[in-house]
Amino acid sequence: MKALFPRAGFAAGALLLFAAPFLTANPFYQRVAALTLLAAISASAWNVIGGYAGQVSFGHSVYFGIGAYAALLAYAKLGWPPIAGLPFGIVASFALSIVVGLPSFRLRGHYFSMATIAIAALAGILVTNWDFVGGAIGVMGPARARSFADLLFRSSLPYYAIFLCVLAILLLFTRLLQKSRMGFYLRAIGSDERVAQSLGVPVRRYKLYALLISGAFTSIAGTLYAVMVGFVDPNSGFGILISVNMVVMAALGGAGTLFGPLIGAAILVPLGEATNALWGARGIAYVAYGVIIMLLARFSPGGLAELGRFIVKGWRRRAA
Amino acid sequence: MLLEARGIVKTFGNVRAVDGADLAVEEGELVGLIGPNGAGKSTFFDCLAGNLAPEAGSIRFAGLESTRLSPDRHARLGLARTFQVPVVFAGMTVLENAMVGAFLRHESRARAAQKAAEALEFTGLAGQAEMPAAALGTAGRKRLGIARALATEPRLLLLDEALAGLTSSEIETAIGLLARIHARGITLLVVEHIMEVIHRLTRRVLVFHQGRVIAEGSPAEVTANPEVIRAYLGRRAKRGEA
Incomplete structure (x- = not known):
């Protein structure tokens, strides 16, 4: 029974995820559903380095921006369908991880986080002042589909399907990672680097592996965003709020857990879209974010996953 | 020498x-x-x-x-070592803590789990294997530190x-x-x-x-x-x- 329950819960959750947008004909809800999955992809990607390995990056928007710009530059400069920019984004994310990420691993804790903020801010300024990539104006995607490969759809449902596939791959990959030596090593690093290293964990190498994986998947999220929205500028590609979103979603659901980031995204994206729709002001959602961060830090640093475990434990104790 | x-x-x-x-x-x-x-x-x-x-x-x-x-x-x-202040990997169980050590010589998860269980048995922690490591007291943490180090063989x-x-x-x-x-x-x-x-x-x-x-x-x-x-x-x- 105990073994059956999570499996049944998992199946129900997967089915609900798959069916959700088809239950409504309202394009607004469908769009929110698609955006939720997209946010879940980037938060889950962040989770690999920020959650499991405990290296809290506030600069992951760099990878998102790279992926988004790679897609739209592939169209604007080469006339290719935006999705063809995907491998370029991944390669660029690898290069960034090695050139910039590796040296910043010398910093620990908050200092690492601050370095990542600086890197992301720098990248934003660089792109804003670089005319070749559209400067402050940004880059546009194709206005109408030239072929199916442009992946331009009026409905959000095809995007939802694409995002769901990518998210499934990422979560499957994360699950395998979690069970492997690398997963154990990353969690050990996240918990105490010095002890991990004394047990033979090559800390910097494993942090780099985690960053390579995390950065590549975040850049894929950026590419998918650009394909769907068809426009990116320095703010929507490299803005700090993009990084903050990933961190808050993962932290809310439970950083370092498999489904935590997805749960966080499923709460925060609809919340953000609802406040935007109701009050129009873009700021309200971020006020809510601030409150959530404070509540989390005070009552449940492990996020909803921890809270859930706690409740289940109490419930079992009462039942016994 | x-x-x-x-x-x-x-x-x-x-x-x-x-x-x-x-x-x-x-x-x-x-x-x-x-x-x-x-x-x-x-x-x-x-x-x-x-x-x-x-x-x-x-x-x-x-x-x-x-x-x-x-x-x-x-x-x-x-060469393995323990630390004066016994730190455990807090998010893991006692067994998983020892597995981090065992993974050094055994890449397979099953094999690492087996070696880690042996180290716990040897140090008298077998009964607490599935407990969260953070729940251990000072003596238990010190023993886990030794078990983890032993698991690196x-x-x-x-x-x-x-x-x-x-x-x-x-x-x-x-x-x-x-x-x-x-x-x-x-x-x-x-x-x-x-x-x-x-x-x-x-x-x-x-x-x-x-x-x-x-x-x-x-x-x-x-x-x-x-x-x-x-x-x-x-x-x-x-x-x-x-």
């Missing part, structure tokens, strides 16, 4: 924490390293395990020049005050454990400042004071050594003068 250190110097600002320390440990030995608080034992230890790079001197482990190798390379060569185990902070009955259990580890053929270097423990465990003791080894011999010999007595008892007098 399994481990050999010559002329190790490590300074922090103006403090020469380790000041020309020498040490030699043969394969199969159980050596005690004692000294008053602040003698530089832990710093010396960190140098031996690769956690700190000494400014001068050289260390050879298992026939290799190991002075500037990282701690993980040391672990791979067969070391040739030499460095124990940094493995018995400090334990009750007398816990110390009895721990002494038995260390003797069994030694009986398995693992060389031990044990840092302690409790003399009785050293008396019962080892035949060879090094006394550390002001960053270097000032005496060496059997526990009875070193406790009779006037220089050792001065190092242990003379501190208060010295502080009074200053």
